[in-house]
Amino acid sequence: MTWKTLDDMELAGKTVLTRVDINVPVEDGKVTDATRIERIVPTVKDILEKGGRPVLLAHFGRPEGKIVPEMSLKPLVPELEKAFGVPVRFAEDCIGLPAKKAVGALQTGEVLLLENTRFHDGEEKNDPMFAASLAALGELYCNDAFSAAHRAHGSTEGIAQLLPACAGRLMQAELKALEAALSAPARPVGAVVGGAKVSTKLDLLGNLVTKVDYLVIGGGMANTFLAAQGINVGKSLAEHDMTHTAVEIMKSAEDAGCTIVLPVDVVVAKEFAAGAANEVVAADACPADGMILDAGPETVEKINGVFGECQTLIWNGPLGAFEIEPFNAATNAAAKTAADLTKSGKLVSVAGGGDTVAALNAAGAADDFTYISTAGGAFLEWMEGKELPGVAALDET
Known part of the structure; x- marks a missing residue:
């Protein structure tokens, strides 16, 4: 199996929809273990350094297609800013007008986090319309969430069919390690x-x-x-x-x-x-x-x-x-x-x-x-x- 990495993509000036796993433990609105956030830092920094605008797609918990305020990604913004060292904007939805406006306002050198993809039932159903709504927000797709790669969801599989796609640094490292261990x-x-x-x-x-x-x-x-x-x-x-x-x-x-x-x-x-x-x-x-x-x-x-x-x-x-x-x-x-x-x-x-x-x-x-x-x-x-x-x-x- 062959796949492109960030090295194969022209990122300058492009909005890069980046699927990440930041499903971290949170207590009283504070992240108690930031390991998963730390592991996506190389990908986000690489996109920024190459002039791209990272727009993060992620799930959190199991809201089952409904808006569950306790499962919002918004409380993660301070921890993401700390990890990336740049401003992290937040959009109240991952599709539609709130997402479009947030993407349009995103400046080079900033990161945008979209709201929990699983607030929409189209995510886990891998609904083509939902995937198309995500894809409409960017020009490139980068998957850095190997931990969600066994799910055929809108933000992991559907969107990859609609945009030029590549693996992020964490996904790349994971696939390289696994290939070395069992494939060859x-x-x-x-x-x-x-x-x-x-x-x-x-x-x-x-x-x-x-x-x-x-x-x-x-x-x-x-x-x-x-x-x-x-x-x-x-x-x-x-x-x-x-x-x-x-x-x-x-x-x-x-x-x-x-x-x-x-x-x-x-x-x-x-x-x-x-x-x-x-x-x-x-x-x-x-x-x-x-x-x-x-x-x-x-x-x-x-x-x-x-x-x-x-x-x-x-x-x-x-x-x-x-x-x-x-x-x-x-x-x-x-x-x-x-x-x-x-x-x-x-x-x-x-x-x-x-x-x-x-x-x-x-x-x-x-x-x-x-x-x-x-x-x-x-x-x-x-x-x-x-x-x-x-x-x-x-x-x-």
């Missing part, structure tokens, strides 16, 4: 997939076993795979109705030459609580009244060995109940190994998904990974091998 990776390739349920990651597992050389399975999912091998997992979180599916996935992996890595030892406790009494036992020796809450040290050693063999690593999900100690030990140790290998230039590591980012941050490993995606659903759908409408719409071929 240096081999061997390893993947870590953790989390509670096999049922929520069937497409993901099915795609990965045909793409990677090693698949490390952790968290509650690993318990389901152990149970599928006839191992008693006690009171552990496991989907016993999915054991047949787990067997099929293991067979598919074998046929594809993918090695599945499951726990060989586990940390068990009788209660899921911080500091709960626990012990390390062999994976097939979980007590009937015990719960598997983490992978054991021998398993971590095995996983670290796999990382050492790999040149590329994709990570989604923790290896255990990382939210509470001491059941974060395996995730922390393996993450540190992946980070160290990346830092020394031996590994390209890409990670994403909500719990994953939290787990790697908690482990102090995130900063040394090659790329951390905050895209959530879009990252998962990409890992599942699905076409992302917002990315496909940028395709030049």
Whole structure:
């Protein structure tokens, strides 16, 4: 897939409709975490430096096509001005007369933020008339919201069909990282997939076993795979109705030459609580009244060995109940190994998904990974091998 970037566009004097993700947490009218705003700064500054006029399109919350004052984007203006270092104007609507007037009054060197696109039901329906109303406001379209690229909405897919389109810097970095990790990776390739349920990651597992050389399975999912091998997992979180599916996935992996890595030892406790009494036992020796809450040290050693063999690593999900100690030990140790290998230039590591980012941050490993995606659903759908409408719409071929 090929797409244009800001480097391929003539921006001087042009109004650039720029789709961004600034769906940030707000409390009492104040932004409590500006990470998503900070990540769009390179794109906005680039457009400004090249003489373009950035007009920001964004959603906020789930107003479901209705005007919900609490979901207005207006409170974000001060934080945007702080991040960009230039005046940020605001339009009370994203289409129609208020938007047209605001765009017409926008000066070079300023940024305009349009009101929540999801205040119109045409956004999520990808209504052609709504997309055309957005497109009428500008001359170029730049998508910098990979996190919304799995949605075929008016501001992500519809508008890209109507204007010359390109990827913003954040989108460009995300696509470059993902392509390096799965589309054309240096081999061997390893993947870590953790989390509670096999049922929520069937497409993901099915795609990965045909793409990677090693698949490390952790968290509650690993318990389901152990149970599928006839191992008693006690009171552990496991989907016993999915054991047949787990067997099929293991067979598919074998046929594809993918090695599945499951726990060989586990940390068990009788209660899921911080500091709960626990012990390390062999994976097939979980007590009937015990719960598997983490992978054991021998398993971590095995996983670290796999990382050492790999040149590329994709990570989604923790290896255990990382939210509470001491059941974060395996995730922390393996993450540190992946980070160290990346830092020394031996590994390209890409990670994403909500719990994953939290787990790697908690482990102090995130900063040394090659790329951390905050895209959530879009990252998962990409890992599942699905076409992302917002990315496909940028395709030049």
